Amino acid sequence: MSVIMKEGLTLTEAEQGRLQVLNLVLQGGMGARGAAGILGLSERHVWRVLSAYRRGGAEVLAHGNRGQPPANRISEEVRQQVIELAQTKYRGFNHTHLTELLAEREGVALARSTVRGILVGAGLPSPRHRRPPRHRCRRERMPQEGVLLQLDGSYHDWLEGRGPWLTLLLAIDDATGTVPYALFQEHEDTRGYFKLLWGVIQSKGVPLAVYTDRHAVFQPPRRPSGIVEESSSPERGRTQFGRALRELGVCPVFAHSPEAKGRIERAAGTFQDRLVSELRAAGVDNMTDANRLLWEYLPRFNKRFGVPPAEEGAAYRTIATGLDIGAILCFKHDCKVAKDNTVKYRWRTLQLLPDQDRRSYAGATAEIQLRLDGSIVAYHQGQLIPTREAPPRPGILRQGSGNCNLNRSTTLPKWITDGFGYDNANPGSNSWHRRTLPGVKDRQPTIRQRARWKAVQAAIRRGLGIRATARELGISRNTIKKYLVTGGPTPYPSRRSAYPVPSERNAAQLPAPLTESLVINT
DSSP states (O other), rough: OOOOOOOTOOHHHHEEEEHHHHHHHHHHHHHOHHHHHHHHHHHHHHHHHHHHHHHHHGGGOTTTTSSSTTTTTHHHHHHHHHHHHHHTTTTTOOHHHHHHHHHHHSOOOOOOOHHHHHHHHTTOOOOSSOOOOOOOOOOOSSSSBTTTEEEEEEOTTTTTTTTOOEEEEEEETTTOOOEEEEESSSOOOOHHHHHHHHHHHHOOOOOOOEOOOOOOOSSOOOSGGOOOGGEEEEEOOHHHHHHHHOOOOEEEEEEESSGGGHHHHHHHHHHHHHHHHHHHTTTSSSHHHHHHHHHHHHHHHHHHHHHSSSSSBBBBBOOOOOOOOGGGGEEEEEEEOOSSSEETTTTTTEOOOOOOSSSSTTTOOEEEOOOTTSSSSEEEEEEEEEEEEEEHHHHHHTTTTTOOOOOOSSOOHHHHHHHOOOOOOOGGOOOOOHHHHHHHHOOOOOOOOOOOOHHHHHHTTTOOOOHHHHHHOOOHHHHHHHHHSSSSSSOOOOOOOOOOBBOOSSSGGOOOOTTTTSSSSO
16 A cells, blocks of 8 residues: 655654554455554554544644644744843843743743753853862771771650660761760760860870861861850860860861761661660660660670771870870960969859969969869969969958958968978868858849740740750850750859868868869969
8 A cells, every 4th residue: 555645754663663554454354453562552542543544544643733723832933032132231140030020021921941952942041150069979988097087966755755865976887887976965065075085085096197077176166156155265276175186286177067077967766766675675774874884885896886997006196195185175265474374264253373483473374274183273375373262352251251250361470381281381281171152142143044045935836856955045055955955944054162271180071172283283
């Protein structure tokens, strides 16, 4: 049978195959039922196609709209208008912005993809360049143990309501995936990370580098209002933790995303699964017991999830002989010495005592160190200065004058010092004890603290999370965490304490002695 086609009309390969099957049916070489199975049509529809083929020829197998412009095609006038406006009136506009202005000002409502297709076809790409997607690959582990430690904190309901929410401070070795040290703390702060690094140094040594996020403990925030006192540094642009790393010779590396330090993120998820179950089975309901169980669990975790390093040996460095780790992992602040040789640090006033090398430090700058054990130590040009708490001012004494029978003399008479064996040549060898002034109480919460505490409780009752509450109230997440675990706004600690006096009785009969910060062996 001859094939009749319109001029310029051609059939696709599929349509030519269908035409061959229809010719076989018409020639008697195949039945309609067999043709239906080959063409994937019903037998009834095969008879319809055969009837149309007898009437119109092979061109009925092609779609009727072939070669015709689509009904929703943008007219050539509109295309030229868009191109002209993009080159003249709206020159330099990106494609999205141009699409919005065409609809608002010119009455040309088109989709952004349509406008982009018209302009790109006319050789007018968008002036805004977008970065192509970056190729990412899995990072290789460090070759040796101790080359890189990843540090992070995980704030979680570790005790499942049996106790307060805690933060797990975690250090994981990048080469082996093992945890050299970890501990529970109330909050993720500088003091906790000092303890974490101290534990790593005692168990393994000093690592070469640490990999952290951009928490305010590790990197100062950009906004000055977000800098807290204990994370501030005497050196501009470096936190207290960063200063300690520099003194230890540890290189800090900052991650730009949580995925970048995915190894410790996944380890924290494993701890949230397995360690929570261990704490539940043991019935732990406080931080002390949680730390004890954590340290018992770490060897099992390292044995189960640790991997061998690529190279043998460890890159941890040993502590140099004579190096005081406590003088590094502490808070350091420079304070100016007053004329009466006193230094004010937070709510305490220290009296700098004379020694054989120097009698007065008035006007000098002293370095005050707040150690992790709570003691306060003073240094000047690398030399330790013996200190004690300064005598209270008259205003403080007047507050407790009704019940206060303390000796108010600023210097002790010689017959008293001789009677109690006070060694003026070696002040640090003497034993001093602290008395509490009667009638002096802790400060009460301020109006601002009470208002913040109520606002935080109201936001939590509305179902807001910690991050959303911090964003709404404009306060830090650490402050919100403190308000969540307390039954009310936390008052300031008392700044008023009595001056030290020597004791006549046995030390065992006296109140608790002062910390090492007040009298130090020189």
